Amino acid sequence: MDTVWIAMIPAILAATWRMATPLIYAAVGEVITERAGVLNIGLEGTMLLGAFTAFAAVYATDNLWVGLLATLLVGVVVGLVFAFFTVTVKANQIIVGVALNLLGLGLTGFLFRTLFLGTKNAVRTVPVLNIPVLSDLPVVGEMLFHQNLMVYGTLLLVPVASFVLYKTAFGLAIRSVGEHPRASDTVGISVSGIRYAAVMIGTALTAIAGAFLTIAHTNQFVEGITSGRGFIALAVVVFGRWSPKGAFWASLLFGVFFALQLRLQAMPDLAIPYQAFQVLPYAATIVVLLSLRGRSHAPSALAIPYEA
C-alpha cells in the first residue's frame, strides 16, 4: 500500500498544476475585472462558451491557432455584452452574471446537440512539451518538465498580468477605478472605458480557461464540462487576495484537491465511496472561504455601478 502511494506522488503533483491551469487563467482574468470594480460571477458560462468555441473551431479547421483565436474572440464578445449590461446599462452585476451562466449553459448545450451529437468528436490537442532528461527527475520531473504548452503558459501569464496591473499606467487606472471611481473620473480617467477593457480581458482569459479543457486537458466537448470551475475561480480570487500571484498559488491549492479526486477515484481497492472524493474540490472551496474571515481585501468599489 505504501509503495503504491509513493508511486502516485509524481502523477499527483503533475496533475495538480494541470488541474490548476484553467483556474489560473480564469482567476487571473477575474482579478483584473474585479480590481476595476466589476464582479463577474458569469465565469462558468463564459468558460463553457470558450470550451465549446475552441472545440468547434479546432474540429472544423484542425488548427489549434484558429481554435485559440476564435476562443479569444468569443471571450471578448462575451465581455462586451457583460460590460454593456453592467457598465452602460448599470444593471445589477450579480443578476447579469447569473444570466450569463444560463446563456453559456443553454447556448453550448443547444449548439452541441444540434451540430455534434452522434458524430465522432475528438480533436487535435495542444502538444506536450517534454524536456528530455529533466522530465525523468524523481518526484518533480513529470510536474515541471512534461506538461502541455497551455500549462506552461501560466508561467508567462502571471508575471505579465502582475506587470500590467502594478507597473503600467493602464494597471494603475484599473486599480484606481476599482478603489475610487469618482476620484479617477476627476483626474480624467474614463471609468467606463477602463471597466469595459478590464471586463473583456477577464472574459477573454476565462474563455481560454475553457479552451484548455477541450483542446488541451481532454480532446472533446461534454455538456457542462466546466463542472463548477468558474465558481471555484471566484473563490480563488478571494483567497489569492485579488492579485495575479495570489491567484496562481491559490489555484495550485485547488489543483491539489482536483488531482487527489482524480487519483483516489481511480484506486480500485479503496473502501471509501467515490463520491467522497468527488466532493473534495467543492468542500475545500467552502473550507478555504471560511478560513479567510476578516482578512479579505476586496476593491472598495466592487460590484457598485458608477453614476457619473
Add this chain to the structure above:
Amino acid sequence: MSDSRSDILALAEERKALSVEAPASGLRRRWQVLLWSTLGPIAAILAAFVVSGLMLLVAGFDPLFAFATLLRGAFGDLRVISEVLLQATPLMLIGVGLAVAFRSNIWNIGAEGQFYAGAVLSTIAGIYLGMLPAVVLVPLVLVLGFVGGALWGVLAGWFKVRFGASEIVTTIMLNYVAIIGTGYLVTGPMIEQAGTYPQTAKVAEAARLYRFLPPTRLHIGFLLALVFAVIVYVLLFKTSTGYAIRAAGHNQTAARYAGIDVERTVLLAMGISGGAAGLAGAIQVSGLTFRLYQQISPGYGFTGIAVALLAGNHPLGVILSALLFGALRSGSEVMQISAKIPSVLVFVVQGLVILSVVSYGVYQMKLFGRLRVAKEG
C-alpha cells in the same frame, strides 16, 4: 458611521423609498406603477422570444413551427395543461423563497442544493416511517422537507454572518455537495431492494400527496404552493419581520440604526428561501416521483432565479411567472420530441428574460425617479 444624524435622515429616506408600493400621491400614480411594472415583464418575454427565434432561424430550424409546437405542448389539452401546473409547482415554491432572499439582498444561488436536501429528508421519512397514518405522515414529510432545505440554506447564511464568506460561492458549492451526497445515498445505503437502478425504494402510500384530478397527475402540492405564495406575501408586506427583511436589503446601515438585527435577517432569509426549496423537493417526491434519484431536479433551483426576477421579487407575481416558466419547460419537452429542438434552449430563453428584466428595471427606476422629481419640483 460617526455622524448618526445623517444616518437617521438616510433611514427616513429609506422608509419613504420602501413605501413606493403604495404611494400616497394618489390613484393615478398607483395605476402608472402597475402599468409599467406589468409591461416590463411582457416586453422582456417578447424580447427573449424574438432573440431565441432568430437563433433558431440561424441554426436552421423554423422558429414559428417551433413556437407553435411549444404552445401546443403547453396548452393543447387538459393533460398537458396539468403537466404545466406540475412543472410550475416547484418553480413557484422556489421562486417565492428566492424573492424573499433577493429582497433582503442575499444572493442565494443554492436553491438547487436546498431542493435536494429537502427531498432527501422527506424521502427518508416517507420510506422508513411508512407505518404512520397518512394524516400524520404527509404533514411530517412536508415539514421535514422544509426543515432540510432550511438547514441547508441557514448553513450558508451562518457562513456569511460568522465567517464573512460570500453566499454566492458557498451556496453554489453546497449545491454540488448536496447533489453528490444524494448520488451517494441512492447508489449506496438507500438504493432500492432490487438494486438495478441508482434510486431509492418508493415512499409509502401514506406519504403520497392526493391527486385530485385523475387521470392527470395533478396533486395538492400545486395548491399548497399557491397557499405558500400568499403566506409569504403576507409575511413580507404585512408584518414587521417582512419589513425588517426588506429594509435590511435596501440599506444595511440604515436598517441597523432602526434597530433591525441584520444578521438575524440574513439567517431568516436563507431559512425561508432554503425551506421553500426544500418543501419543493418534498412535494416533488411525495406528489410525483415517489422516490429519490440523482437527477430528480432538472435545474429547478436555477430556473427559480429567473422566476423570482421576472416577478420583480413579488410573491404573488411569482405565481404568474412560475406558470409561464412551467409552460416553457413543459412545452420545450414536447418541442424536443416533435420538432427535434434541444430543450436546453430553455436556459437561453431564461438568460435572455433575466437580461431584459434587469435592464428594464434600471430604465423603470430612472423613469420613476424623473416622475417623482417632476412632481416635487
